[in-house]
Amino acid sequence: MSSIKTQARAPQQRTLDTRASIKAAGAELFATRGYRATGVRDIADLAGCNQALVSYHFKGKGGLYDEILADAVAEAERLAKEGDLSSAAYPERELVRILSRAIASQAHLAPMILREQMDPDRLLNPGTADTLRSFMALTESVLNVLPLDTEARGWDPQIVHLTIVGPLIHFTVATRMREATVGKLERPMSTPDLDTFTDTLAAMLSRALRAKAADA
Amino acid sequence: MSSIKTQARAPQQRTLDTRASIKAAGAELFATRGYRATGVRDIADLAGCNQALVSYHFKGKGGLYDEILADAVAEAERLAKEGDLSSAAYPERELVRILSRAIASQAHLAPMILREQMDPDRLLNPGTADTLRSFMALTESVLNVLPLDTEARGWDPQIVHLTIVGPLIHFTVATRMREATVGKLERPMSTPDLDTFTDTLAAMLSRALRAKAADA
């Protein structure tokens, strides 16, 4: 009896699980290999289901990709809004923390956006581009608040933004690589964790923005 | 007569041109689209020749890719050696200039290495990995020379290196995108040039390393 009941519910439950598995598998593979190099079979295998289900649940590979990226971007935007920039004692440090959470908390986000940016044909979804611009606006607002000296005031906010986001993205990507090559190298590199990395980056930025050059 | 002579030399000359064209086309496409997403036909079309010539000159797509990447890495290493780190008044600024030249002077290098790093299956060629490590060694040597305060001495050299290389790579990639999307955006972003970017990055690093925090 009870086994019948269980079987009766199974299909419905399995549906949600399957959709989520496919999404997780797709995120992993699209990030590591890219859209073109990822086969629907690869996704299905990793998700532990049949390849036809990708089309059934997401209207094909393209639909799956779009949904994964849109979700990741939305989540990044949500995380960014959790930070409180205005009441922070050191807004530039809080800025780094916010961007760190937004970029690095989902391991597949940075690689996917990076791949989009590298390919001119694949022009960014307008919504995605807007989100990226809103991140840069955060940096600009911080620069407007801080008491900058003459030299620092001459820096292009866009450049300063890149000095924060560049390292964060790169750290995320490099971490993926390190995890994959653990034990494969004869001389394994030290693997700093995200918090240490974020704190160091925040300290460097803060000193660059606030401190006068030692011999200026 | 002269036309006969010209035609007689043409095949020989054309050979070199064709090889170079294919290489240039491959570099462009592998960088923007990645290995898998680039068809041999695409390369041949861009190079203005027949697809069979790719196999003839480079033993197939894989051989072409390997040669392009190896050449780019070798050239980056050569450029890095041109810089004089020991006699510079501000070694950390010279370091940024050196890395900037090595990374950004060949537009296809950064995207290609980035793609390799993102894919764990495609483990880096040992020679390439060695070159990347030698770049990090440059940063370490600079940190050993500078008079760092207590806080800066606690920073992981690997992290400091990422704060230099990350922005440089990201700037290179972003520049590609900007050039491709010129006019496609309603609100075009300012496009700082590489020299301005490099100088700003050098200034920020120098201040971060040398200046004491304003209120530490």
Next chain:
DNA sequence: GTCTATAGGCTGATAGAC
């Protein structure tokens, strides 16, 4: 919802003419 089978298109390599 899930699976099998298959169609239709694209891709990389190569044999052979020039």
Next chain:
DNA sequence: GTCTATCAGCCTATAGAC
């Protein structure tokens, strides 16, 4: 050295059984 023609393999999407 360069080109045309072609083949064998792979990939995505879908029709239809369960």
